[in-house]
Amino acid sequence: MKNIFILLFVLISHTFSQEIQVDLNKAITLALKNNRLNTISKLNLQLADFQYKQALSANYPTLDLILYANRDNKDIIYQQRGNFVLSSEFTKTLALASTLSISNLTERSAQQAYINSLPTSAFENQTINANMNTIARGRDTVRGQLQLNYPIYTGGKISALIEQARLNKLIKKENIVRDENSVIFDVKKYFYGYILTDELYTLLSEIYGNMQFSRDLTKDFLENGTDLKIKQTDYLNIKLLTSLLKSSLNKLYLNKELIKNAISNV
Template sequence: MLVGLFTVSSLSLSAAQAGEHALLAPPTLAKTAPQFTKLTLKDCIDLALRNNHAQAASRYSIEIAAAQHRQALSAYWPQVGIKATYSILDEDPNFIFPGRDISLPPGMSIPVTIPGGITIPLTSLPVPEQNVKLMDRQNFVASLNATLPLYTGGKISSIVRQADQGLRAAKEESRRTDLQVTYDTTRYYYGAVLGKELLTIGRDTLARMEVTLELTENLYTKGSGRVKKTDYLRNKTMVEWLRSAVSSLEANEKLAKAALTNSMAIPWDTPIEVAAENLPFTPVRRDLHDLVSESYRFNPDWARMEAGLTAAEAKICEARSGHLPKVGLFGNLNRIENSYDKGIVTPENRNSWSIGIGLEIPLFDGLRTTNEVREAKARLAKLKEQQLLLREGLALQVKHLFIQLMKAQDQQTSTESAAISAEENRSLNERAYQEELVETKDVIEAQLMESLMKAQHLKTLYDHLEAQANLDFVVGNEVAALIKSTH
């Protein structure tokens, strides 16, 4: 019963966890599914990294961040644009030149004869009001404008730094996705190997129990009478229970393969077979403090936090730039098209250009910039506190996984020895039972104990592999090379 409970809890859990990632890596249905036989762990990881949609999404995140970085860099370049407008006014624009009198110099006068033959000397000339047309009401204006920032108080450089750290964070997120896919695939792969080995143990136990049942029946019907009918019924009950347990083990093996199939993002009905026949065991000899230190170097979450801190510092510089002046060059080239050639659209005025330097000095903005700086500083302080939490959390995670790894490593020797002893005990009891030297329940107990000890040993090996894979995920892929370098 313990064998059945263990397999249901461990392998069904893997299948359930695989379902959580179904939205990230939905398999593609196919009418004729290809077959994947003798897949190694590396083959499965390569397929998962190539097909998994979460990994593809993270690549697009990198493209987005790279495009944002290039957008920020564009602020260093001149901004050039063309603007054209065509307009029709309700009437021709005009200018009213007011009437006035032009005074003549002292001593000068102009004789003017009025009706009646009278001559009057004029000392000033009256000019009547004049209506001057400026241009035709239909007008087309085109202009070429260019600006180049010379000094922005560090605003552009700060935005570029933030975009650069955003790109770095996107790359770390992509690496974290790769680590997650690798970790999940590794667990499901060894889960499939575990399911296959447990099924083999279950079938072997059932076969031996069936042989024992035949022997019990012979001893009951033809023996000395020491074996009773209750012994036969007890043995038969155990055989039938084992048949049910083997059916559960077969289902668990299929669930483990289904979880692995989902992790590799291949069609759900694709037949797969893992190449590994046994769960490997490689002792890990690594100092806990070294692993914690390496996690601060390679963990993608830690790297993203550092990128966030750098971006937050740049955000403070961006906010402070609001207190500083801005200097820039500007220039424009204009062309006016109008059917009128007088007024303000003379040939000399149709083409014009200008170039200059502009200066903007902020004087008062209602303390908006000051509070933006305060906000940016508060965000930086918040991130620093979160970094402390992450630092302790990473150390705790690594320590927990290291303890689990060492526990499984220590248990491996004892469970292996127990499995060997249980196998010898079962063999001795079977031979003794043939000579009617032991009771039926002793043989049944010995056979079940052998299965239990072997299953417990396999669970220890799987726990060791799972803890090591989880440690790779938390610390980073680089830890695998670090561990191998110590052997």
């Protein structure tokens, strides 16, 4: 009979411990999921990972495309004003050059011989108008530029940035582990604190109920008389003790609710 009682006690204790473990695991899982610090730590890790990739990209060349576009109110005009003065010698040369258009060789040779026989003074200086307006640039201007940049030597700057980004990433990982361990520790502390407080509350509730019964019974004996030698001080003592138990019971209840709220806010 004794062995059966021990076995039953072990089974009940094992079942109760498994139930607590399951509830504790759920509490830890929910706390890790809802914990803001843990969420921020994971976002910081993602940011550190992107920074590390950005630092690694400094080892590779970059291709930059620059496009510039501009639109003016009007076209830019190049203006030239003046005259070209042609000397008599140059005029005679132009006259000889004009004979090249004559297809008949005999006629062309005769014409050239005649011009050559004339003195230079026979040809007057000529003036050509040099006034002109030329569009130097239109009102719309588009310019493109393609640049290829490759780091040849930076004095260790790139390698230092990469190492900083790598160490920052490791620090963020450690922060996540530390935050998770801190959350798990807090959940376990509050969880087992709640169980202990709840057990104390239940036990004290039973004691308080018994003390209420004893108080009422003592009062009845004191008022109606009995063979028991009950004094007024006995009733006052048990009444005081009952009040103290009630105060402690209320305090335990408040502590239990505070711990419950603490678990939900971890």
